[in-house]
Amino acid sequence: MSLGSSSRDKSQEAEFFGEAFRIERVGVDGSFEAYRRKLEELDGKVDAIGIGGLDVYLWANGRRYAFREALALVKHIHRTPWADGSGLKNTLERETVRRLQQSGAVDFRGRKVLMVAGVDRFGMAEALHEAGADLAMGDLAFAIGLPIVIRKWSSFQALARMLLPVVVKMPFKLLYPTGEKQDAVTPKYGQWYRWADVIAGDFHLIRRFMPEDLVGKTILTNTTRKVDREDLIRRGVQTLITTTPSFGGESFGTNVMEGVLVASAGKRPDEMTPDQYLEMLERLGWQPNVDRLSASESGT
Numbered sequence: 001m002s003l004g005s006s007s008r009d010k011s012q013e014a015e016f017f018g019e020a021f022r023i024e025r026v027g028v029d030g031s032f033e034a035y036r037r038k039l040e041e042l043d044g045k046v047d048a049i050g051i052g053g054l055d056v057y058l059w060a061n062g063r064r065y066a067f068r069e070a071l072a073l074v075k076h077i078h079r080t081p082w083a084d085g086s087g088l089k090n091t092l093e094r095e096t097v098r099r100l101q102q103s104g105a106v107d108f109r110g111r112k113v114l115m116v117a118g119v120d121r122f123g124m125a126e127a128l129h130e131a132g133a134d135l136a137m138g139d140l141a142f143a144i145g146l147p148i149v150i151r152k153w154s155s156f157q158a159l160a161r162m163l164l165p166v167v168v169k170m171p172f173k174l175l176y177p178t179g180e181k182q183d184a185v186t187p188k189y190g191q192w193y194r195w196a197d198v199i200a201g202d203f204h205l206i207r208r209f210m211p212e213d214l215v216g217k218t219i220l221t222n223t224t225r226k227v228d229r230e231d232l233i234r235r236g237v238q239t240l241i242t243t244t245p246s247f248g249g250e251s252f253g254t255n256v257m258e259g260v261l262v263a264s265a266g267k268r269p270d271e272m273t274p275d276q277y278l279e280m281l282e283r284l285g286w287q288p289n290v291d292r293l294s295a296s297e298s299g300t
Contacts, residue, residue, distance in 0.1 A: 112136070124243075
């Protein structure tokens with residue numbers, strides 16, 4: 001279930017752990033009321049529900065923060081396990097950076113990385129910091145609209161401790177594009193896109209302000225569509241790295257993959273440990289998807 005645009009709806013059949021899965025995305029075009037009704041309708045009728053288009057939990061400095069608005073939605077789910085992806089963000093995305101570094105697919109040491117929102121993907125951000133990346137944290141600019149980018153890791157940690165208790169009480173639509181806004185691109189903060197070698201984080205936030213010229217850049221994200229890939233080729237992106245598996249050229253969000261894992265395990269996310277997530281991913285033979293893009297594919 002996604003708070004986002006219904007234009008991105010899709011369904012896919014796949015096999016995990018020897019079991020057949022049907023994965024479906026349903027968007028409600030930004031309507032919280034339609035979202036609530038759909039959650040009530042699905043409760044008890046599916047094996048897991050992925051909560052997409054908004055966060056329920058954010059992690060920072062070992063502490064979990066809950067969005068008040070999102071909790072009001074998921075309280076209507078009583079029988080079916082639900083997953084917002086925060087468990088995988090803290091495990092799979094952290095492991096993605098480590099594997100890319102260890103394999104030599106991407107050497108983050110000294111690379112200039114624009115992390116559009118670190119509190120949304122703290123595991124990825126922390127792993128990039130540990131890998132020696134030259135980080136620019138765009139949380140204030142990309143989520144709140146203040147033209148400020150944080151360059152020191154200690155300052156970002158302090159900011160997260162100070163602001164997150166306030167941020168999770170704010171209306172989610174003020175922080176993140178929902179509905180038709182997910183399809184709009186308004187170039188902004190161009191100096192930071194130009195500065196970066198790698199642009200990392202949630203793809204909706206990356207896409208929201210990206211410029212026409214992204215020649216030679218690497219995008220590290222989780223969810224893309226074929227049309228997104230084609231657009232990135234047109235803009236000159238060199239490498240697209242997605243953390244979740246690709247089906248038919250498109251990747252589903254971390255909330256969906258977390259839903260697959262908890263459904264297979266027969267548990268709820270709060271009953272899963274990081275080691276259990278990683279063990280299941282190992283059994284699936286998971287690897288980050290590194291896509292070296294070519295302008296010739298777009299016909300240019």
